[in-house]
Amino acid sequence: MLTLDKLNQFYGSSHTLKDLSLTIRPGACTVIMGRNGVGKTTLMQCVTGLQALKSGSLTLSGKDITNIPAEERAAAGIGYVPQGRQIFPLLSVEENLRIGLRARRDGLKTIPDLIYELFPVLKEMLHRRGGDLSGGQQQQLAIGRALVTQPELLLLDEPTEGIQPNVVHDIGTIITRLNKEIGLTVVLVEQKLPFARRVGDDYVLMDRGEVVANGPMEDLGEDLVRQYLTV
Numbered sequence: 001m002l003t004l005d006k007l008n009q010f011y012g013s014s015h016t017l018k019d020l021s022l023t024i025r026p027g028a029c030t031v032i033m034g035r036n037g038v039g040k041t042t043l044m045q046c047v048t049g050l051q052a053l054k055s056g057s058l059t060l061s062g063k064d065i066t067n068i069p070a071e072e073r074a075a076a077g078i079g080y081v082p083q084g085r086q087i088f089p090l091l092s093v094e095e096n097l098r099i100g101l102r103a104r105r106d107g108l109k110t111i112p113d114l115i116y117e118l119f120p121v122l123k124e125m126l127h128r129r130g131g132d133l134s135g136g137q138q139q140q141l142a143i144g145r146a147l148v149t150q151p152e153l154l155l156l157d158e159p160t161e162g163i164q165p166n167v168v169h170d171i172g173t174i175i176t177r178l179n180k181e182i183g184l185t186v187v188l189v190e191q192k193l194p195f196a197r198r199v200g201d202d203y204v205l206m207d208r209g210e211v212v213a214n215g216p217m218e219d220l221g222e223d224l225v226r227q228y229l230t231v
Ligand SMILES: Nc1ncnc2c1ncn2[C@@H]1O[C@H](COP(=O)(O)OP(=O)(O)OP(=O)(O)O)[C@@H](O)[C@H]1O
Pocket: 011, 016, 034, 035, 036, 037, 038, 039, 040, 041, 042, 043
């Protein structure tokens, strides 16, 4: 589905991703974990094209996307929910969702009903400003906007950050539904271990720009948690 081959990325002289190779299983929900600053967000941004690579290659469903610019990667099938959600606070909910339409290959001009079925609150608040929504509602809007592009692969960067526990549970349910019922391949960055265990099929542990362990979630043992996650 998604193959990352020997990715290297630098911020100036700081070597952030180091020969990072990884294969994401099609149809799986993969959770990327690691302590603060190990390069998780940078990795997401390299996949979406928002950060340039120094070397390495990216393949999506057999297609080499390494040199495709960021604005075309959504059309290539990558949906992205960035850290901090990054919705447009002064635009309405509907206008925020419509931004996703621009990336569609089929030229659709209306928001698919699926979005309102998944997130009924967005339909109720269609004409409210994005900035007036609660954190949890904004997260639903950010996921909705990514889904409007009709992705095959959905990347989510810390979707539960700063969200109330009851809403965190609902977001987990939505992610599982998107993955298991709708068939999207999901990759998420997550710091909360119980949430990761609940939604994830596979785990990836990162440390200092490298993948140090990965495999089925049920194999993520306490030794690895202690070594790479506990602060
Ligand atoms: N735009 C930037 N310019 C320079 N350095 C950066 C930039 N963005 C991130 N970094 C640095 O690169 C390293 C990796 O950052 P990144 O945000 O990818 O880590 P992360 O694992 O996602 O962390 P967190 O869990 O805190 O979000 C960190 O040392 C960070 O300070």
